[in-house]
Amino acid sequence: MNKKYSMSYETFLKNFKLHISKLGFKNSIQKDYILKILFFSDEHLTAEDISNNIKKEYNIDVGIATVYRTVKFFDEINIINSLDVGDNVKRYELKISEHHDHLVCTSCHKIIEFSDDLIEEKQKNIAKDNNFELKNHTMIIYGLCEDCH
Amino acid sequence: MNKKYSMSYETFLKNFKLHISKLGFKNSIQKDYILKILFFSDEHLTAEDISNNIKKEYNIDVGIATVYRTVKFFDEINIINSLDVGDNVKRYELKISEHHDHLVCTSCHKIIEFSDDLIEEKQKNIAKDNNFELKNHTMIIYGLCEDCH
DNA sequence: CTGCATGCAAAACTTTTGCAAAGTG
DNA sequence: CACTTTGCAAAAGTTTTGCATGCAG
Numbered sequence: 603m604n605k606k607y608s609m610s611y612e613t614f615l616k617n618f619k620l621h622i623s624k625l626g627f628k629n630s631i632q633k634d635y636i637l638k639i640l641f642f643s644d645e646h647l648t649a650e651d652i653s654n655n656i657k658k659e660y661n662i663d664v665g666i667a668t669v670y671r672t673v674k675f676f677d678e679i680n681i682i683n684s685l686d687v688g689d690n691v692k693r694y695e696l697k698i699s700e701h702h703d704h705l706v707c708t709s710c711h712k713i714i715e716f717s718d719d720l721i722e723e724k725q726k727n728i729a730k731d732n733n734f735e736l737k738n739h740t741m742i743i744y745g746l747c748e749d750c751h
Numbered sequence: 752m753n754k755k756y757s758m759s760y761e762t763f764l765k766n767f768k769l770h771i772s773k774l775g776f777k778n779s780i781q782k783d784y785i786l787k788i789l790f791f792s793d794e795h796l797t798a799e800d801i802s803n804n805i806k807k808e809y810n811i812d813v814g815i816a817t818v819y820r821t822v823k824f825f826d827e828i829n830i831i832n833s834l835d836v837g838d839n840v841k842r843y844e845l846k847i848s849e850h851h852d853h854l855v856c857t858s859c860h861k862i863i864e865f866s867d868d869l870i871e872e873k874q875k876n877i878a879k880d881n882n883f884e885l886k887n888h889t890m891i892i893y894g895l896c897e898d899c900h
Numbered sequence: 901c902t903g904c905a906t907g908c909a910a911a912a913c914t915t916t917t918g919c920a921a922a923g924t925g
Numbered sequence: 926c927a928c929t930t931t932g933c934a935a936a937a938g939t940t941t942t943g944c945a946t947g948c949a950g
Binding site: 684686688690692705707708714716718720721724725728729732733734735736737738739740741742743744745746747748751 | 837839854869873877888891896
């Protein structure tokens with residue numbers, strides 16, 4: 603529980619509630635907890651992780667189907683990133699810090715985040731050159747980390 | 752069947768056979784056909800696609816388990832890229848043309864390839880800065896293509 | 901109250917694996 | 926021949942879905 607954002611959880615949650623009610627959807631404690639776990643987690647969590655962590659940290663049961671439906675919903679309203687690090691499971695993280703990309707160790711599966719303004723800039727240009735309306739992007743660099751080679 | 756490489760299929764196949772025999776593995780007609788389909792395809796194929804296309808184009812049955820085992824093998828010997836465009840299926844392409852990345856339309860799922868030297872360069876630096884031995888990378892830009900917005 | 905959200909269990913998919921049989925070098 | 930590879934079917938794992946019930950606005 604030590605992730606640092608430009609925004610407190612309270613502010614984030616308030617904005618979120620406003621946002622979904624504007625869209626005509628209903629909030630629920632399940633959504634709150636999924637959001638909370640994602641907000642405070644330093645990891646990239648799978649749906650299973652999310653459900654387990656909510657149980658572990660808050661002793662609340664959120665069905666796995668609900669987690670899947672919720673992350674899909676979060677994805678549709680564009681507040682979440684999903685990434686597959688190569689093991690056929692989707693992992694999720696909130697899109698609240700500045701955009702970043704990932705370095706993944708192919709041996710120990712450690713994930714390191716990085717960001718690079720120049721690459722961000724280039725990506726915008728590439729989208730523009732191809733007449734794409736840029737929505738999102740993922741970049742994963744695979745390699746062997748320091749400890750593994 | 753109009754993909755253009757720096758190498759003919761015959762040359763490619765010969766190199767491949769040499770390569771795997773050096774590694775102590777055996778070739779098979781199944782591997783040949785999987786390679787052939789991938790070599791001549793303009794698309795990013797799923798395992799299912801590969802099996803179906805071999806049946807359709809050459810009327811040869813290659814079990815889906817064999818396709819999965821083979822693409823995994825190809826991945827281990829580093830001659831294939833796999834990518835998940837967001838639909839929980841892996842798609843494969845040979846690593847024979849110069850490296851490129853992908854623009855994916857979130858509406859019609861069209862895939863456009865691009866490459867950018869500057870980004871490639873930056874990626875190398877990022878790996879180096881983090882003491883990673885760079886092996887591979889994937890970058891996907893998601894957006895709405897020209898036809899879809 | 902209306903209708904979206906949830907939970908459960910079943911279903912749908914994709915991918916992996918065990919084992920006997922076949923094929924390669 | 927020895928040993929890898931294949932095919933089949935079963936298993937495993939992830940994600941989706943139908944439906945009755947619950948809950949938010």
